[in-house]
Amino acid sequence: MFAMLASHTAPAPEKQETSNTMKTIPRLLSLSVCLVAAGFGPAAFAQLSITGAGASFPYPIYSKWFNEYAKVDPSVRFNYQSIGSGGGQKQILAETVDFGASDGPMSDENLAKAPGKLLHIPTVAGAVVVTYNLPGDLALKLDGKTVADIFLGKISNWNDPAIAKLNPGVTLPDMDIAVVHRSDGSGTSYIFTDYLSKVDEDWAKEVGKNTAVKWPVGLGAKGNEGVSGQVKQTPGAIGYVELIYALQNKLSFAGLKNADGEFVKASPEGVTAALTGAVIPDDFRFSMVDAPGKDAYPISGATWLLVYQKQKDAAKGKKLVEFLKWAMGDGETMAKDLDYAPLPDSLRERVLKRISEIEY
């Protein structure tokens, strides 16, 4: 595990490479390296390395942040390992990393294991879309109950009256529905099942929400690419993928009925609208599926950084807080370019206040 953590470093400017080498080569050689490093300026000596591990969903934006932040503060370097939310929670609980990351809020049971008070810092949010493969370019509209019934196996044909009612004027084919879900545990599945549990009682009772669940019907495919590949190849298939993946691969996806009764197509703006409408408790462990708001897209979820309120290492703690503040400011403006939804201003203010409470 340690070897894994150390093996990857975020791309960094040249002088950081030099100081990294310093740690690994024998002591005899370090003198000459020091002399070389001196040529790059004193900053290279004081460089701190802050490590984190966890969720893979926000990995693209986090690595962008760490790269950009290296320009803002060259004296600190961030290493991030996208080993999955489960790994992120485990690592931060074991204090083997300076911060963790997770696509779902930690359970009370896991939080109780933490040696100190662990803060949830929401960073960005994303959406999950329902994608399908039907002959012709049908633009479908669905609601939560119908999606749940399809994934429960109660609706098994595309010409089912429940689907027809939501799509007046659309000729639906007489075709079996083939359900495709993620086989690997993932934050995407968590958000999707969280949504279905919220909008459909039967789903909540029979299946529930988790990164992996006992799917009543359908095939498991690995990753967003597996699900979309399987959907593309199977006429009549339905599946769910991350919005980012759907946008970048130009997949067709359904408009969904939100809590206000409006049909909304997924977009980063729709997710930010959902964040604005969602009720967010003080510990930031919230679910934002089916949030109220005219423009709110219903199947969306946030991702969190996990940080101890009392930082053990003062120098690292200070740098970490500086970075988090930067992320909530300049960092958030980069989200949209990568198709993530930034936090709304009201929530950002609250998060910033929480960040300033971190002690070091």
Add this chain to the structure above:
Amino acid sequence: MEEALVAGTSKRVADYMAKPSKFADKAFEWVTFVMAMTVVVLIILVGWQLSSGASGSVRKFGFGFLTSTEWDPVNEQYGALPFIFGTLVSSFLALFIAVPLSIATAIYLTELAPGWIRQPIISLVEMLAAIPSVILGLWGIFVMVPWLLKYPFAWLKNPHHLGWCPLFRGPTYGVSMFAGGAIIAVMILPIITSVSREILISVPNLQREAAYALGATRWEVTRIAVLSYARRGLFGAVILGLGRALGETMAVTMVIGNRPVISASLLSPGYTLASVIANEFAEATTDTYLQALFEIGLVLFAVTIVVNLIARLLLMRFSGESLGRSVQ
């Protein structure tokens, strides 16, 4: 004659050598002993680590873990039976496809193929072994599965052909136990072929000449003189392939459908022990969930050992029959 020469050589060389050193010999023995023990210790450590990781789950579910078909992370109910079933069925299906292909290839290469065609085929078979499994998996999703669905599955499902047989019933999506077995077959072909070829090459020519002298045809020579002589070694090659098949993960995950059900139909989806670990380990957050996945690893470890033991027993019976004429 040969022995005498070797002895003579060693005598002459010994004249130039320093006095035999007890220390060097001892050191050599110890170094190799330590190396050999490392392997043993590694296996014990793996077993111990898996057992300690799984202990909570073992206590909680007991023997029921092996017989339950429930896999429900939300309600924390875990059972391994569908995964054990999937692992065994997909592996043996793979052997069923790969063994005739590999051994026939090996026979052709050693007994029949003209020289100019032999080396290219050998190289190609070895190149097949070098393809990363994730690439094979992608090929499986985008090429093999649609093809299977269009031709063989459509044919098999036809009630006039084999559609009446429970092995080929039910709705088909392409991804299936059959597809999983087929992709494993592709992955174990090279090792079975290479090992079989080595074994057939090592069959002494005297065997063949004797059979020809008795007026045997080519097929009879191959059957009587070569295959029966080499069968113990060939069986060993198959076991090597089976060992690989049981643990294949990535490519299988991509085409098997990942559904923990036990179905008689080879055309319906399945799941394997290795696949469920690869799929769910990274995002497993609760203790019981992680322990259950560790126990799945332990079960896979045990299945591999049991299958190898059975193979060894079979091998002993074989060698008993052939009275030590084996070539392994």
